[in-house]
Amino acid sequence: MSKGNIQITEQTGAYESPAELFKAAARYKGERYFYMNKDKSEWLIGLGHAYMIKEKSRSPERITEQFQTLLEQTKEPHHIRLFGGFQFDAGNSPLFDEFGHSHFIWPKIQILCQNNQLTYSYTDMTEEEILNWRSVSEVKAPVIQSVSNQNEEQFLRNVATAVEAMKADQFDKVVLSRQKKVVMNESVDSAWLIERGLKNDEYSYFLLMEGQNSIFVSRTPEQLVKVKADQLSTNAIAGTMARGFNHAAQKLLRDAKNLVEHDIVVKSITADIEPFTTCMNVPDSPKIMTNQFVYHLYTPITAKIEKGNVLNISQALHPTPALGGFPKQAAAAFIEQAEGDRGFYGAPMGYVTAEFEGEFIVAIRSMLIKENTAVLFAGCGVVADSIPESELDETETKFKPMLQLLGVTE
Numbered sequence: 132m133s134k135g136n137i138q139i140t141e142q143t144g145a146y147e148s149p150a151e152l153f154k155a156a157a158r159y160k161g162e163r164y165f166y167m168n169k170d171k172s173e174w175l176i177g178l179g180h181a182y183m184i185k186e187k188s189r190s191p192e193r194i195t196e197q198f199q200t201l202l203e204q205t206k207e208p209h210h211i212r213l214f215g216g217f218q219f220d221a222g223n224s225p226l227f228d229e230f231g232h233s234h235f236i237w238p239k240i241q242i243l244c245q246n247n248q249l250t251y252s253y254t255d256m257t258e259e260e261i262l263n264w265r266s267v268s269e270v271k272a273p274v275i276q277s278v279s280n281q282n283e284e285q286f287l288r289n290v291a292t293a294v295e296a297m298k299a300d301q302f303d304k305v306v307l308s309r310q311k312k313v314v315m316n317e318s319v320d321s322a323w324l325i326e327r328g329l330k331n332d333e334y335s336y337f338l339l340m341e342g343q344n345s346i347f348v349s350r351t352p353e354q355l356v357k358v359k360a361d362q363l364s365t366n367a368i369a370g371t372m373a374r375g376f377n378h379a380a381q382k383l384l385r386d387a388k389n390l391v392e393h394d395i396v397v398k399s400i401t402a403d404i405e406p407f408t409t410c411m412n413v414p415d416s417p418k419i420m421t422n423q424f425v426y427h428l429y430t431p432i433t434a435k436i437e438k439g440n441v442l443n444i445s446q447a448l449h450p451t452p453a454l455g456g457f458p459k460q461a462a463a464a465f466i467e468q469a470e471g472d473r474g475f476y477g478a479p480m481g482y483v484t485a486e487f488e489g490e491f492i493v494a495i496r497s498m499l500i501k502e503n504t505a506v507l508f509a510g511c512g513v514v515a516d517s518i519p520e521s522e523l524d525e526t527e528t529k530f531k532p533m534l535q536l537l538g539v540t541e
């Protein structure tokens with residue numbers, strides 16, 4: 132293809148709510164996504180697939196190459212971003228079988244909200260198509276029928292086995308997870324999830340991506356990496372305490388087990404970005420991040436980029452020991468054996484701009500919905516002095532954002 136083959140039309144518009152836009156875009160069901168940043172200053176909607184890059188392996192190089200080829204075919208500067216993610220591991224999670232291991236979308240219609248102003252970008256659409264993409268649709272609220280733990284006993288055994296392995300010095304930390312299943316009376320609509328989710332001003336990202344037969348949703352507080360001009364930002368978020376008891380935040384800041392977990396993550400992240408950057412800024416001690424249900428230990432890290440882009444830096448970081456463990460390989464092998472494959476749970480997901488800036492998050496506090504059934508994911512860092520029952524409680528708290536989104540809890 133030659134330059135100018137991809138036709139992009141852009142228009143600006145007044146603010147409209149993302150839930151209403153999703154309702155109006157019912158005809159693109161199965162090909163829609165939504166991404167809102169943590170301070171809610173910016174959001175992105177994608178409707179329809181103009182181009183889809185779906186690879187069986189996790190390859191930032193292939194995505195960079197193919198995005199570049201697409202960009203070369205556009206004439207004018209534009210706001211289109213490539214949106215998607217890389218699965219957590221190389222294995223095949225049956226739950227996520229309709230998604231690629233590298234799964235990226237160039238949308239037919241992109242709606243970008245910055246400072247309450249909307250920019251519509253239409254790819255290869257006629258004037259008539261641009262005028263007529265909206266339709267009127269009804270969205271129903273599903274009723275919860277059952278909530279069940281999927282692998283509670285297995286999780287407790289996995290934590291106990293991991294503790295033994297760490298006492299025998301096989302590795303220092305591993306992040307283990309479990310699942311809950313929520314069954315509803317009818318299938319769930321993304322517009323309903325977005326509407327509910329936006330009523331909650333949780334300090335977290337909001338990501339939703341549809342496949343033909345599924346919806347993946349995350350309300351993660353965790354950024355993997357952001358690249359803007361030559362500035363890189365990332366953070367370590369590891370170490371958790373449920374809110375709701377006296378002095379929980381102060382206790383967390385002094386808790387030896389959580390500080391050890393956190394320190395492992397900070398050291399690994401700084402080592403991983405070192406080859407790409409200079410002028411790294413790493414605070415000496417963590418701060419508290421406050422979410423609706425938990426406090427986390429949090430260390431923001433910044434640096435100046437010398438080489439690489441947001442895609443290959445994401446790959447170098449993933450999985451940080453906040454989701455995998457340390458040393459990375461030994462922890463990954465343990466997870467693979469104990470749990471199997473994670474699909475997009477804990478995976479790097481986000482967007483890349485035409486200037487190769489962008490942001491990837493760590494897709495935790497997440498679930499995959501197929502028709503009327505949602506599978507929710509929650510995990511926690513396990514170290515040598517972990518107690519299986521306490522880790523079970525921690526994961527219980529981490530299910531709450533998704534349980535609340537579905538209306539299981541208020």
Ligand SMILES: C=C(O[C@@H]1C=C(C(=O)O)C=C[C@H]1O)C(=O)O
Nearest residue numbers: 369370371453495509510511512
């Ligand atoms: C693994 C999850 O969370 C991660 C583990 C944390 C911990 O162990 O303290 C804290 C934040 C996240 O990095 C999850 O929410 O599923």
